[in-house]
Amino acid sequence: MTLTIHGIVRSRAIRNVWAAEELGLPYTIDEVGFGPEGSRSPAFMSAINPNGHIPALSDGSLVLWESLAINLYLAKKAGGTLAPASLAEDGLMTMWGFWAMAEIEQHAAPIMYHTALYPEAERDPALRQKHIDAVHAPMGVLEAHLKSHGYLVGGRFTMADLNLVCCVFYLRFTPEIIAAYPAVKAWYEASMARPATRRAFALRGE
Template sequence: MLRIWGRITSINVRKAVWTAQELGLAFERIDAGGAFGIVKTPEYMALNPNSVIPTLVDGDFVLWESNVIVRYLCAKHSMGNLYPSDLQERFDAERWMDWQQTTFSPAGRDAFWQSIRVAEAERDHKKIENSVAATEPLLDRLEAHLSKHPFMACGRLTMADIPLACEIHRWFGLNISTKKWPHIEAWYAKIFARPASTGVFTLPLA
């Protein structure tokens, strides 16, 4: 059976779990990381030498890096749909996935970490302020894109929507921005309404 190692409160694990659920795949999720530990054990490090989550085990094949796991599952089980078969459409989706990981996520990391992982008395509010200042222009960019497109790529749900929806779920959960992004909110509402998102977007941030 397909196995996904990682606690569901992790944004990166949520990407993998939602993908598997969207594809209707049977899988087992095994808690690891955070309070569950495990990731520093020799057994886990034999699967993932980075000691992070998630890790996917598909038979004898082991894969890590969350966006790569999303790509792999979509390519294997949804070629031409979640995983675009047209080369230009595929790389349109790919670039948004990379943008989430290399641009959007780093910008918002301090706001998330200080607001959720750091005790209130110890929070560095300047880091939160700087993180919000870095993230809001990126949300403006995403808003502009979604004002012209129903989904991130191809005019339909694809693998590109999965990492970004997980990122938006985390950002909106912080409730620290005063601006509104109606097109992002409308797109996210469509995502949230999908049955496959059950158990992914209904849990608190941690």
């Protein structure tokens, strides 16, 4: 059955599009954008995501939201090398996914907004700096892990890597942060150069 990814590629829905491309899963994109006509519409919030956010995934009668959880589901659905090969790997991939959101994304997102995405008048340099200071500790943890393991789990590229790369992606407007961590930089750049990544990001014109 064809999967439906609800959302637009210029949102966290790109994470799920990239995952589906990696896994070779057929999907369609239901172009739900932002605002009262999109993710905040009563119809979308009652049928798909009561939080009013994108992305969400429909797989038959199953509806999932939370981009990184969707990706872990897709990996297990498709199987193959991106999926956990054991319960232990499943636990580690879940751990890294929660960590990606709790330790990296919570700082990387405001860094991105206050560096580039908000109009200049709305940028807060002090808040930006606070998050830059805070992101170095988890980036150091990631650097140490990648230096000794190459990948997050199982010595191969898995959905754990894809999920975390999607959060490190928010540091793209501050490349000096990524460059301070050579193992992270090499892993990030290799992940962003994968054929499936390019196919997904081509949908954004990137």
